[in-house]
Amino acid sequence: METKFLSDGRKVVIVGALNNQETIVQEVFVTAQGDEMPGGERFIAKSLHDTPVESYLSKENARQEAAFAKAKAQIESVNREIADTKNKLSLYRDQLKQVKAFADHIDEQDLNHFVDVMAGQLNYAVQADYRIPKIERFSEYMSVIENSYGNKRYEGLKMMSVLGNSDGKIGLRVNRWGDGSGGYSDVTFFKTYEEAQEFVKSCAMKLLESGSLRVEELQQLKKMSIEFSDEEMLLIRQSMHSSYDKSIESLASQFNKSKEKFEADKAYIDQQLNVI
16 A cells, blocks of 8 residues: 655555546545554545655744744743742832831830840740730740650750831740741740839739739739739729629629519419419
8 A cells, every 4th residue: 555645744545546647545544543544535636745744834834833832931931020020029128118117216226135135144034915924934935845744855945036017126026836836926035033023013004904904813913923002902902893893783683684584484384373
């Protein structure tokens, strides 16, 4: 079976010569298994080639399509670089804003405190809390201790982060673990226990101002040896008495409403018995 190729790339089998210029051919098809076999109607062809050929137009179209695809990919790459550059510029802009804010407020910052923290010159740590924070020794607070079945093992220091706020203030945060995992907490460090006591006391006074200081927290403060003046104790008593009086009034009101309902329920039951 003699085969040739048409100008459009189709493979054909020679059926017979019609004349010196024309040949009767039949197109070759490929089965799913890859076998070649003649099929379809026979037709006359003039231009036959020994190997597959490609027209200049077809080759040019393919070249242009490849060039277009390459140009499109380059444009997408450039657009990605532009987007990345914009993101970096936004980051640098915010960094410069923070640096400027810090520079504008640098005289207001206690940089000596920051240096003392980094040098380990401060002895006590107070972790931020919504209620009353506790005072811990710097060495104990900053240590990562693995407690397994009562056996304690030192594993290193917790990671500390130094943050500059938009107003130029320095903030210190300590992570739960040394690798920065486990969340973080805002922490204030003090050189003396008395300084830490004053800070915790100020937290208690804020709760007192909002009328939410509890007796249990007052007892907690006493365990930390935090003392109040007679004037402060009068304010505490006045605030807490007022809060408890309101709670008693609320509970008494709820009790009276519940009592009225129970009496009404009893009366209804008695009424049903009389009907029977």
